[in-house]
Amino acid sequence: MDSLIKEFRAAYADQLGNDLAKTLTPDVPNNAAQLMSVWESGNSQSVKDDLKFLFVRDKSARLNMSSEEAVGWQEIYYSYWKALGEILAAEGLRKSRVKVRDHPNQWLIVSLVSPSEPLSTSKSPWSINKLTCRILTQTSWTSVYEAWKELTSQIIRGYTNHEFENWTIPCLYVAGKYMRLYAMRADAERGSNGDEMVTNFQDDFDPETEKHKSLEDCARQLNRIFNLCLSDRAPLSESRKWGIYYAINLLFKTYFKLNSAALSKNVLRVLSAGRGDMPDFESFPKSQQVTFKYYEGVLAFLEENYEEAERHLTLAWLLCHKGATRNMELILTYLIPCHLLTTHTLPSAKLLAPFPRLQALFLKLATAIKKGDLRGFHQALQEGEDEFVKRRIYLTLERGRDIALRNLLRKVFIAGGFIEGAEGGAQVRRTRIPVAEFAAAIRMSGGQDIDTDEVECLLANMIYKNLMKGYIAHERGFVVLSKNGAFPGTGV
């Protein structure tokens, strides 16, 4: 604990928010030993006393800190120590072996709740078993989540009650980040145990909600953080508003995970209402900008506002760090379908080259569209259906069929060749094309029969959507295409 507080003092003296946050980061995979030593530095009471000494009575530190603030930090580190105990236990790092009396060959692996509660070996095996069960269920991820939530509350209280300054905001980030992770692990753990069929007293019960109980709760806590940042009226240089995009991004992630992306809209609404008092978006860290723009884009995408979506996603794409392959992949997952609809263009092989996953997702489809291969398009869409639906891009990609059809009809037009121009002028393309010719092409490419009325319907759609210029003369059974640019944007 002493070493931890030493780090805290160093970071505090230089006002280094990130260093400060590091002292509250339970990075088990990289830092297990150090975390263990922090945990083992005492029991509940002694840690409490130590912290009190270090923060309140120890004058050697000479930190420029009010006593109010010192109490706040003291409580935070106590909560952190307690949460650490739960985390280490849940990670399986804190185990003791207990010999069962009467069964000398049997050892029970027991995770202790806390060092201050040692198991009494005088208990009968039965009671040890019971105790074991109790302990094992207690050190679940759910209790990790609860303990961490308590820490988060303490940190929030630091800002509301203990005069914390805004440079310490990375502590809030760490709290929010790990809270979300622990909530998901808690939900996953409960799900796999299959227990907790809680009697539900609501009329509109929803098993989904049960499944994400911790994460739902987490969303509420994150909302507190969001509001904590939003509601700060201090001048911008001292404002917690600098934390707002981090909080929003965490909220977005949580809402998407909860399948309630629509709730993100509320956040955006609140944000745009208070945008005047906010620091410039460009002055936030780029990582936060990218994440925010990505989610803003996806939200617009889900509402089928493709132009808006494209704007946000393009910005995210441009800002994204070139090494962040995964993020670029995510952005492109939505940007590519967007582009297909708004500009009718497909990703080049070069663009997709570094992303094998995206190639698998889009390449077949893109080829079919390019060739005007209706059957190939249908197949590619079906093959990728599960993945597309999961990413909510199925409905958008489906509309790529229009482009595939356009390309097919264009081929028919080109195959029609040229006729003599009027009054012996230069050759011009044949612009009167029988519906039957288009019908034949669609039948060939789609691999199934289709009646003339439906063909006309498809042609009408092409014209209506400005993919093809001209008109249908129904009674005479042919299509009259425009002499100039029958297929806008394709060179013919």
Added chain:
Amino acid sequence: MSWASATPPGTQPGYVSYAHGNFATSAPHPFATLQPSYSTFAMPSPSESRPRINADMVPFLAATAYTPVPVRQGFGQPYTLQPQYAAYANTTNPPPAPAAPPAEPQQQQQKIDWPDKVRSYVQRSFESKNMLPDVSREEMEAKLKETISHAKDAGIMYTTDWDSMPLPRSSAAASTEPPARATNHHNSKKRKSSDFSESDPSTGNPWRSNKKLLSLSDRISQPPGLDSKSLKQAEKAENRKQRFNTAEYKTYRSPSPPPPTGPILGTCTNLEKNYLQHILHQTLDLLKKKWRKENNYNYICDQFKSLRQDLTVQRIKNEFTVSVYEIHARIALEKGDLGEYNQCQTQLRALYASGIKGNAVEFKAYRILYFIHTANRTALNDAIADLTTADKEERAIKHALEVRSALALGNYHRFFQLYLDVPNMGAYLMDMFVKRERLAALANMCKAYKPDFKLRFITEELAFESDAEAAQFIIDHNGQHLLVEREDSIIFLAGNAKQLFETARADAHRRVDLKGQI
């Protein structure tokens, strides 16, 4: 069962006469003066006589005995119709007269026709075996007073099954008043005292900490149609219950969890309605029949809501619940009541998700069509993501997905073909947006076709039933000038109509009335 045998003369309880006396003075509280009569055993009493029930009281009581009234008010007590009491009330043949004039109880020596069940009920309450050491007589009496006056007021004095009525002591014990020492009643000869002999007052009241449980038990009525034989058994059962602890109650009450803290308001005005599941099954059958026969949507919707409320209150979530919601959803669909339909749909989704069987496929298909109608893209996306591979092979779901696909691609030809062949009741949902899609299709056609085509083409493409209907649709949207007669057919001047239908389309697509409530 005669009075004499039921109530030995020596123990003719004074409370009856007091009750009577009190009826005359302050009718709603027949037990207001009850306490003095009992206090003959414990404290100075203003009354040493034990007057009998005054015959003058009979009209009063009888007048109410005939009135059919709501039984389940406030879920207070388990009142059940007892035919034999109705008969009894008849034989006493009371003249329907106003209540007796006020009279001092001490002076009333005439007999009164209290139902002997009431007498024995009160008597049983005060039997030593049923008394609890720390429940004061006053409390008991207050409770009794409340119970009986309620029965009187509700006119169910004769129809109440007093034999199976829980004794008032538990509620009294649960009251916050300081316990007073109870006095043993001298009479223990009253019916089957041996039944009580095993009860041990010194063990304390097992219900004291379980007021909730008792109040729930209060709400459960006995199955109707108990005859005198089963009454005896019911009595035994009652005694057994009182002897044992609360665990006994768990077997007695219906399999529903403890009630919420808030009040439960009943609206049932049906005398014979039982608060148990089997009656809900009968209700559903009845409602189905009524719907077929009368087709009165407002009534049936109301009834279904009540049925759903009962299911909710009792926390019944099984296949029966699913079928109630399914039937209500279908009826709402038929009547175009989308608000109600959506409520049912939401519940059904949750019910199916928790693994309860039903017509999940049918309703998954409706759900897709519903979101097409409300143009809720996000929800539609989610609904599709919910489908399993097997689901997608089902005809109804396939159909709904094709409808969606046809609309997404603007393939109105296909859309209206699908409209003509909808599985189950999906057509009612499609009816909701077919007008909107007709406008979209017309806007489309008007831009693409030149110069004109026969009206028949629209009739066929947009699935109108006749040329007349198609023409009417166009006229309704101010397109009369676009229809001209040429030779032997009507021609639609598509080339001139572009703007008209584009505007109409945009209007129709802009807003979807999500509620659609009737």
